[in-house]
Amino acid sequence: MNYYELLFTTIPAEEYQQDLLINALGEIGFDTFEEVDFGFKAYIPTDDFDQEKLDKQLAMYKDMFSFSYEITLIPEKNWNEVWESNFEPITIGDKIFVRATFHQPRPEFPYEIVIDPKMAFGTGHHQTTSMMLEWILETDFAGKKVLDMGCGTGILAIMAAKLGAGKITAIDYDPVCYDSTVENTKFNGLNNIIALCGSKEVIPDEQFDIVLANINRNILLDQMERYAEVLKEGGEIYFSGFYETPDLDIIKAEAGKHGLKYINHKTNKDWVAAKFVN
Numbered sequence: 573m574n575y576y577e578l579l580f581t582t583i584p585a586e587e588y589q590q591d592l593l594i595n596a597l598g599e600i601g602f603d604t605f606e607e608v609d610f611g612f613k614a615y616i617p618t619d620d621f622d623q624e625k626l627d628k629q630l631a632m633y634k635d636m637f638s639f640s641y642e643i644t645l646i647p648e649k650n651w652n653e654v655w656e657s658n659f660e661p662i663t664i665g666d667k668i669f670v671r672a673t674f675h676q677p678r679p680e681f682p683y684e685i686v687i688d689p690k691m692a693f694g695t696g697h698h699q700t701t702s703m704m705l706e707w708i709l710e711t712d713f714a715g716k717k718v719l720d721m722g723c724g725t726g727i728l729a730i731m732a733a734k735l736g737a738g739k740i741t742a743i744d745y746d747p748v749c750y751d752s753t754v755e756n757t758k759f760n761g762l763n764n765i766i767a768l769c770g771s772k773e774v775i776p777d778e779q780f781d782i783v784l785a786n787i788n789r790n791i792l793l794d795q796m797e798r799y800a801e802v803l804k805e806g807g808e809i810y811f812s813g814f815y816e817t818p819d820l821d822i823i824k825a826e827a828g829k830h831g832l833k834y835i836n837h838k839t840n841k842d843w844v845a846a847k848f849v850n
């Protein structure tokens with residue numbers, strides 16, 4: 573698969589401006605983002621790119637601040653090189669060390685996650701991933717049946733498995749993410765993560781103790797009813813990939829319609845990861 577790389581420059585470079593753009597791009601199919609000096613790069617499969625949609629999506633931000641972008645075609649063969657030169661290991665508190673296969677282990681961390689990120693989102697660098705990992709650390713996974721919706725690299729499923737979860741179903745509609753989850757499951761020596769490629773139509777007719785869904789506001793709203801259907805009585809569900817203002821209230825209202833009760837949320841740079849139960 574070929575990708576377009578859009579190099580966005582925001583002037584002056586403010587993080588909140590970049591987050592607004594990243595969120596807007598995520599909603600129209602951009603699936604990987606990388607910070608660079610004075611801006612960020614956003615990637616989308618060439619087949620998913622629609623200039624008209626992009627212009628429409630960015631129109632409101634043109635009036636809010638100044639930015640520009642340049643488009644480059646990235647043939648797939650360059651992809652691994654792009655990641656290897658950019659991916660730094662990261663830590664979540666003093667508990668989790670996330671590294672690529674080409675980094676040295678750090679045995680002083682109780683949990684290590686090995687990721688070969690390729691084109692898939694979910695290296696722990698994004699605030700939504702790190703907050704989801706923080707929620708996971710606070711949750712009892714022992715023997716639990718878990719659904720990880722929008723699994724990206726499989727990072728959340730892998731962490732759940734390391735905390736003793738039973739069977740984990742990890743779903744992503746992007747075949748690159750599916751392959752990445754299968755591969756990363758092996759790198760981490762796990763055999764209880766079942767990866768599926770697709771969207772809500774492939775969610776199995778089973779009951780899950782815990783649902784993890786770090787996607788984006790619109791997909792969460794669209795899929796909420798199905799998540800509620802497959803969540804066991806007394807189950808827990810964690811959502812991320814949206815903003816505190818105005819998205820959290822919209823997510824809470826939709827969750828409430830399907831019997832999901834809001835418990836609490838974390839925020840980081842206005843991104844949210846929220847816990848609900850049924």
Ligand SMILES: C[S@@+](CC[C@H](N)C(=O)[O-])C[C@H]1O[C@@H](n2cnc3c(N)ncnc32)[C@H](O)[C@@H]1O
Pocket residue numbers: 603692693694695696700701704721722723724725726727728743744745746749770771772786787788791813
């Ligand atoms: C924000 S990333 C999260 C990745 C990872 N779970 C994490 O926490 O870092 C969202 C993921 O959802 C996937 N996704 C977006 N829309 C989807 C849909 N309708 N069905 C399934 N997966 C979807 C994207 O391909 C992407 O990998």
